[in-house]
Amino acid sequence: MKSFIPREVESLWTLFTAPIVWAVHFVVCYGAVAVYCAKTAMLGFEFSTMRIILGGFTVVALGMIVLAAYLAWRQWGFGSGDPPHDEATRQDRALFQGFATLLLSGLSFVAVVYVAIPLIFIAECQR
Amino acid sequence: MMVELGNFTPEERAAQEERLRKAWKTPGGWRYWTSVNNSEIGLWYGVTAFAFMLFAGLLGLLMRVQLSVPNNDFISADLYNQAFTLHGTVMMFLFAVPIFEAVAIFLLPSMLGARELPFPRLSAFGFWSFLLGGVFVCGSIFFNAAPNAGWFMYPPLATDKEYAGIGADIWLLGLSFIEVASIAAAVEIIVGIMKCRAPGMRINMMPMFAWYLLIVAGMILFAFPPLIAGDILFEMERMFDWPFFDASRGGDPLLWQHLFWIFGHPEVYIIFLPAIALMAMIVPTFSQRPIVGYSWIVLAAVGTGFLSFGLWVHHMFTTGLPQISLAFFSAASEAVAIPTGVQIFVFIATMLAGRVIFSVPMLFGAGGIIIFVIGGLTGVMVALAPFDWQAHDTYFVVAHLHYVLIGGMFFPIVAGIYYYFPFVTGKKLSDAWGKVSFWLMFTGFNVAFFPMHFSGLRGMPRRVFTYPEDIGWDWFNLISTVGAFIFAAGVATFVIDIFRPKPKPKERNLNPWNSGTLEWTNDPSEDWGMRSVPIISSRYPLWDQPNLQADIEAGRYYLPDAKSGKRETLVTSVLDAEPIQCLRVGGSSYVTIIAALALGGVFIALTYHWWIPTIISAIITFIAILWWLWNGTGPIPESAEVDVGLGQTLPVYVSGPASVGWWAMFITMVGDGTAFASLIFGYFFYWTVHDDFTAGASGPGEPWPMVALVLFVIAWLLTIVARQLNEKGVVGCRIALVAGIGVTFAACLAGVAGPYLHGMDPTSNVYPAIVWIIAIWTVTHGAVGIVMQAYCLARSFAGRMTAQYDQDIRNVALYWHFMAFTAVVTFAVIGLFPMVSA
Numbered sequence: 001m002k003s004f005i006p007r008e009v010e011s012l013w014t015l016f017t018a019p020i021v022w023a024v025h026f027v028v029c030y031g032a033v034a035v036y037c038a039k040t041a042m043l044g045f046e047f048s049t050m051r052i053i054l055g056g057f058t059v060v061a062l063g064m065i066v067l068a069a070y071l072a073w074r075q076w077g078f079g080s081g082d083p084p085h086d087e088a089t090r091q092d093r094a095l096f097q098g099f100a101t102l103l104l105s106g107l108s109f110v111a112v113v114y115v116a117i118p119l120i121f122i123a124e125c126q127r
Numbered sequence: 128m129m130v131e132l133g134n135f136t137p138e139e140r141a142a143q144e145e146r147l148r149k150a151w152k153t154p155g156g157w158r159y160w161t162s163v164n165n166s167e168i169g170l171w172y173g174v175t176a177f178a179f180m181l182f183a184g185l186l187g188l189l190m191r192v193q194l195s196v197p198n199n200d201f202i203s204a205d206l207y208n209q210a211f212t213l214h215g216t217v218m219m220f221l222f223a224v225p226i227f228e229a230v231a232i233f234l235l236p237s238m239l240g241a242r243e244l245p246f247p248r249l250s251a252f253g254f255w256s257f258l259l260g261g262v263f264v265c266g267s268i269f270f271n272a273a274p275n276a277g278w279f280m281y282p283p284l285a286t287d288k289e290y291a292g293i294g295a296d297i298w299l300l301g302l303s304f305i306e307v308a309s310i311a312a313a314v315e316i317i318v319g320i321m322k323c324r325a326p327g328m329r330i331n332m333m334p335m336f337a338w339y340l341l342i343v344a345g346m347i348l349f350a351f352p353p354l355i356a357g358d359i360l361f362e363m364e365r366m367f368d369w370p371f372f373d374a375s376r377g378g379d380p381l382l383w384q385h386l387f388w389i390f391g392h393p394e395v396y397i398i399f400l401p402a403i404a405l406m407a408m409i410v411p412t413f414s415q416r417p418i419v420g421y422s423w424i425v426l427a428a429v430g431t432g433f434l435s436f437g438l439w440v441h442h443m444f445t446t447g448l449p450q451i452s453l454a455f456f457s458a459a460s461e462a463v464a465i466p467t468g469v470q471i472f473v474f475i476a477t478m479l480a481g482r483v484i485f486s487v488p489m490l491f492g493a494g495g496i497i498i499f500v501i502g503g504l505t506g507v508m509v510a511l512a513p514f515d516w517q518a519h520d521t522y523f524v525v526a527h528l529h530y531v532l533i534g535g536m537f538f539p540i541v542a543g544i545y546y547y548f549p550f551v552t553g554k555k556l557s558d559a560w561g562k563v564s565f566w567l568m569f570t571g572f573n574v575a576f577f578p579m580h581f582s583g584l585r586g587m588p589r590r591v592f593t594y595p596e597d598i599g600w601d602w603f604n605l606i607s608t609v610g611a612f613i614f615a616a617g618v619a620t621f622v623i624d625i626f627r628p629k630p631k632p633k634e635r636n637l638n639p640w641n642s643g644t645l646e647w648t649n650d651p652s653e654d655w656g657m658r659s660v661p662i663i664s665s666r667y668p669l670w671d672q673p674n675l676q677a678d679i680e681a682g683r684y685y686l687p688d689a690k691s692g693k694r695e696t697l698v699t700s701v702l703d704a705e706p707i708q709c710l711r712v713g714g715s716s717y718v719t720i721i722a723a724l725a726l727g728g729v730f731i732a733l734t735y736h737w738w739i740p741t742i743i744s745a746i747i748t749f750i751a752i753l754w755w756l757w758n759g760t761g762p763i764p765e766s767a768e769v770d771v772g773l774g775q776t777l778p779v780y781v782s783g784p785a786s787v788g789w790w791a792m793f794i795t796m797v798g799d800g801t802a803f804a805s806l807i808f809g810y811f812f813y814w815t816v817h818d819d820f821t822a823g824a825s826g827p828g829e830p831w832p833m834v835a836l837v838l839f840v841i842a843w844l845l846t847i848v849a850r851q852l853n854e855k856g857v858v859g860c861r862i863a864l865v866a867g868i869g870v871t872f873a874a875c876l877a878g879v880a881g882p883y884l885h886g887m888d889p890t891s892n893v894y895p896a897i898v899w900i901i902a903i904w905t906v907t908h909g910a911v912g913i914v915m916q917a918y919c920l921a922r923s924f925a926g927r928m929t930a931q932y933d934q935d936i937r938n939v940a941l942y943w944h945f946m947a948f949t950a951v952v953t954f955a956v957i958g959l960f961p962m963v964s965a
Contacts, residue, residue: 012321012330012701015425019433026437030455037449038815084421085331088664090703096331096422103426111434111462118454126450 005067008075010094015101017068018108025061025112029054029119037125051119058116062109069105072098130662130773132683140681143688144658150689151242151654154715161715163251164654165243169233170551172254176226179261181622183217186210186268188615191575195608197596207592208275209268209294215278219394220302221261223536227401228253228312230543231340233551235316237646238334240325240663242656242686242696245318245787248713248759253308253315255723260308263731264301267294274298277590279387282372282380286364293734296365300730303358306351307726310798313347316340318790321701325645326685327663328704334644334666335418338425339404342432343397348794349436350393352802357386360809360900366736369889369896371809377893379816381446382809388439389805395531396435400428402536403470405543406492410474412546412642413489414481417667420473427473430466434459444515453512460510467503471496486640487561488546494569495538502530505580520590523583529576538568541621548625549639553651554632560624567617574610578603637676643667648679659684659772660697663704685772697771698787709769709777710787713759722751756918760788761934763927782934792938796945799908803949806904810897810956814964821961822892827881827902832958835881838874839909839950842867846916846943850936857923860936864920868913874950875909878902881958898957905953912946915939 036043036050073079075098085096135143153162162168189210193201202210232250236243244250267273274294276285285295320341324333360371361383370376372383411418418424437459444453474496483489505527509515518524541564548556582603587594594600638647645668649656661684665671678684685697685706698708728744764779771777783789814820845867852859882902887895919936922928928935 010702015429016433019429023433023436026455026459030452033449033451033455035815037451084417086417086421086666088327088329088332090329093329093331093703100422100425100429103422104429107426107430107465108433110465111430111459114458114462115437115455117458118451122451122454124451127447 006071008071012097014068014071014075015097015104017071017101018065018105021061021064021068022108022111022115025058026115028057029115033125037127040125047124051123054119055116058112058119061112065105065109065112069102069109072101072105074098076102130775132678133659133687133772135682135687140687143682146689146692147655147658148653150692150694150714151656153654158715161717161720163247163713163715163719165232165236165247165250166651166654166656168247168250168254169229169231172225172229172232172257175254175258175261176222176229179217179265180222180226181618182265183214183222184615184618186214186217188611190214191608191611193592194594194604196605197594197601199593202592204592205275206271208590209271209273211590212274212277212294212298213265213268216274216298216302217261217265218532219278219398220305221257221264223398223532224309224394225257225261225305226540227340227343227398228309228316230401230405230540230547231312231316234547234646235319235337235340236323236656236696237550237649238336238644239320239323240328240645240657240660241319241323242660243694243712244315245323245696245698245710245712246315246791247694248716248719248755249311249315249791251716251719252723253311255720256308256311256726257305259723259727260301260304260730263304263727264297267297272297279391280361280383281387282361282364282383283374286361286372288365296362296734299358299362299365300734303355303362304727304730306355306358309347309351310795313344313351313798314791314794316344317348317794318787320344322698322787322790323696323710324699324704325657325660325663326697326699326704326706328699330702330704331421332663332666332704335407335421335424336401336404339400339407339428342428343400343404346393346397346400346432346435348798349801350390350397352798353386353805353808354390356802356805356809357383357390359806360386362733363896363900366733367890369900370893371896373893376891377813377817377820377822378896379813379893381443381816382812384443384446385439385812386805386809388442389436391442392439393435396431398532399535400431402495402539402543404428405546406474406496406539408642408644409488409492409542409546410477411481411667412640413484413486414477415484415641416477416481417643418473419476419480420469421666423469423473427466427470431463431470434463434466438463438510441510441512441515444512445519450512457510457512461507464503464507471500486545487556487558487565488542488640490562490565491538491542491545491568494565495534495542498530498534498538498569498572500534502527502532502534506531518583520588521583522579522587522589525589526576526579526583529572529579533572533576541568544621544625546640550646550649551651554629555639556624556629557627560620560627564617564620564624567620568614569617571610571613571615571617575607575614576610578606578610582607638669643670645669648676650680657686658682659687661685682772685775687772691765691769695769697777698781706771706775706777707785708781709771709779711762711764711779716755716759718751718755718759722748722755725751753918757922757927761927761932763929763932767931780932780934782932783937786934786937788934788938789941792941796942800945800949803904803952806897806901807952807956810901810960813893813897814960820964821894824892824894825885825887826894826961827885827887827898827957829958829962831877831881831884832954835874835877836951836954836958838870838877839905839954840947842871842874842909842912843943843947843950845870846912846940849916849919850933850940853923853928853933853936854930856930861920861923864916864923867916868920871909871913871916875906875913878906878909878950878954901953901957905949908946908949912943915942 085092276291285291320337363369364371370378372378372380440456441460582600585599587600659682693711698710725744725747732740768776845863849860849863889896889899922935
């Protein structure tokens with residue numbers, strides 16, 4: 001069976017995957033709620049529905065961050081070596097990238113959870 | 128990377144040095160000012176920014192004198208308004224951001240092991256723009272014409288011509304000009320860090336400073352353009368009465384607040400991160416060990432960079448937005464404390480793990496961190512919406528922001544100046560003076576700003592020019608004023624120490640602090656930066672690579688010579704820093720000064736509505752920039768490859784994604800795209816604030832926008848075809864370019880036809896105004912697209928663009944990718960969205 005997990009890539013951009021997921025999640029939450037609160041009459045559904053949609057999106061975002069974290073963990077050799085990864089080799093450079101990406105995934109995960117918390121506690125637009 | 132280092136006889140070395148000296152020579156006499164070398168530009172930039180800081184500091188003192196006692200009439204209310212507006216504006220725009228650009232331009236090449244950043248003339252252009260814009264903005268107060276509506280220029284106060292006068296225009300246009308300089312610096316810094324590192328300096332070996340600066344420059348690309356978009360809307364309202372922020376005609380002042388703070392909050396981190404980056408260089412040196420948690424610092428820098436974009440509404444907690452929205456921003460504002468905390472703990476861990484030498488730079492650094500942590504904690508307080516509702520617009524916020532900025536930025540900058548002074552001049556500043564200066568500053572700062580927390584909690588609003596007695600503010604204000612003068616005495620001590628004559632050091636010591644990073648191999652008395660470009664195998668090469676200094680100076684590494692007589696530096700690959708190109712960079716030139724002065728002329732003439740000088744200056748700017756590009760960029764080299772030493776030859780000319788120019792275009796267009804996105808945000812913002820955002824006015828219709836969309840896509844395809852045909856021969860390429868020019872011209876006409884033929888009056892309501900501005904934005908980009916196509920055509924005819932040497936057409940095609948995206952979004956939105964929303 002062909003694995004659905006992406007192959008390892010050589011790029012600086014992978015470092016930013018998890019923070020980008022955070023940014024997209026943040027913008028979607030803010031944008032969706034801003035439009036909903038301004039156009040409630042036009043949209044014609046309850047705020048609780050909005051909360052469920054965004055809750056679902058949060059789960060998707062967290063899933064993507066976990067995937068990014070897994071890929072980072074793999075790039076980090078599944079934790080086989082300890083930092084600082086400061087050798088002048090291609091391998092240490094890749095391990096550093098993996099470790100830094102893993103750390104960023106952790107931060108992004110927490111930050112997405114933070115942003116989702118208001119959806120649990122606030123049940124209406126409250127202007 | 129195993130290579131055999133070069134070996135030269137003393138005669139050969141002397142001859143090499145002679146040629147290098149000639150190629151990198153800084154011109155003498157008044158031509159000195161045409162220099163574009165990073166060491167000159169960095170120094171001028173830094174000195175200018177510092178001078179602006181002293182000026183703004185004096186304005187701060189004026190304010191403190193006025194507030195020292197109740198009912199004071201030391202200065203008038205109006206002058207006070209000008210003073211606080213200019214104080215904030217100058218500190219943020221003319222000191223905090225430019226000083227980091229200065230430090231980056233000065234230090235980065237040496238830290239990275241490059242001779243020069245890839246676009247030295249662009250740096251020079253940025254500096255001259257900054258100088259001119261800065262003098263213009265600062266000078267206005269001497270004509271009683273300074274901006275007076277607060278450094279964030281909120282409408283409707285700042286759009287009120289009765290109140291805000293010409294000052295608001297000076298602010299808008301002067302600063303737009305400086306924003307151009309910042310984006311230029313961002314391009315330079317990103318490309319420099321990604322592509323101009325010494326061979327072997329893989330991304331896990333980069334100095335911490337470079338990591339931070341890479342993130343900061345990226346942030347500039349996304350933070351400054353929304354403000355530029357806001358400035359455009361604002362100035363269109365002030366100049367032509369387009370009602371973007373006028374509520375009576377459908378506008379909304381809150382849009383300005385959004386655009387300003389989408390810029391303004393990341394700006395705080397744009398200021399803070401480079402200062403912390405200096406600390407990340409200083410702390411390891413004075414702990415005499417590598418930094419603990421290199422990867423964690425990367426986490427902190429990248430994490431802060433991203434999260435800082437989710438905070439802007441915490442400046443708008445009291446504007447009546449839905450509380451659910453406030454809560455998102457409150458949550459993100461709390462989250463950003465995590466990477467910031469990581470940063471601080473990394474420093475503490477490094478100090479604990481090493482043996483700390485409490486030198487003057489460390490004093491300032493540690494003092495700054497203490498102050499910053501206090502400011503950070505009050506920041507966590509004001510990030511909570513209910514607390515902020517109480518503290519908003521009071522002196523509590525004034526205290527908070529000064530703790531954050533002075534602790535997080537000013538103290539580390541002073542630390543950096545003490546640390547790098549020997550790198551710049553070869554001489555150290557005095558330890559004794561430094562300690563006196565530190566204790567004056569540290570004490571004075573806390574005496575001045577700590578009481579502001581209390582006066583704020585007692586209800587003192589910011590920006591009042593005086594207050595009645597016996598409401599509990601008197602003593603706090605008097606103490607603050609005394610503290611401000613103690614602080615100023617500390618700054619004065621520091622300035623005197625800089626300018627006081629210092630004896631020449633008895634022996635040559637390039638690395639007085641025993642630092643480990645590459646920049647300390649440079650001899651400040653030579654203009655070439657790196658004598659030869661070394662191969663790096665450690666994060667702290669001076670500690671770990673024996674003989675490095677001697678080998679660099681003996682020319683045993685790359686580019687030990689300048690046989691071509693041109694300024695050359697190495698370009699290496701992004702991840703592993705393998706040498707890929709010998710890049711020739713521009714030398715001293717007048718064109719940067721002329722272009723900057725002319726562009727300045729455009730902005731200044733616009734301020735006073737002098738239309739003819741505006742047009743003349745714009746034409747001069749246009750010609751100067753074309754001349755600069757034509758003569759200065761992408762010349763066809765005398766041979767395809769050159770010897771770079773160590774038995775290696777590298778190409779001189781590369782094009783496409785491998786070239787620095789392609790990346791510069793890409794980065795610029797990302798910033799440009801962000802400004803465009805901000806305008807589109809404005810369009811949808813107006814849609815959300817009204818039930819019918821068209822207010823019954825006619826739209827541009829569907830046919831013309833769709834015609835424009837299709838024509839722009841065809842023009843884009845023709846440009847791509849031109850690029851492909853150019854590889855086969857000149858004729859097909861030229862035909863495609865000519866066709867492209869014609870189609871683009873038609874596309875531009877079709878773009879404005881919709882709003883024009885439907886009689887949309889931009890002064891009547893915000894809907895026609897926003898449609899017009901988005902259409903004009905896109906058509907203007909179309910016009911630039913025509914210039915680029917024509918430029919390629921001319922280059923092809925002049926034999927400067929061939930199948931092999933095709934940078935121009937490749938970069939233009941890249942521009943057109945963005946152009947096509949802009950056009951599709953523009954015309955789909957203005958043409959189709961009214962139908963969807965109806």
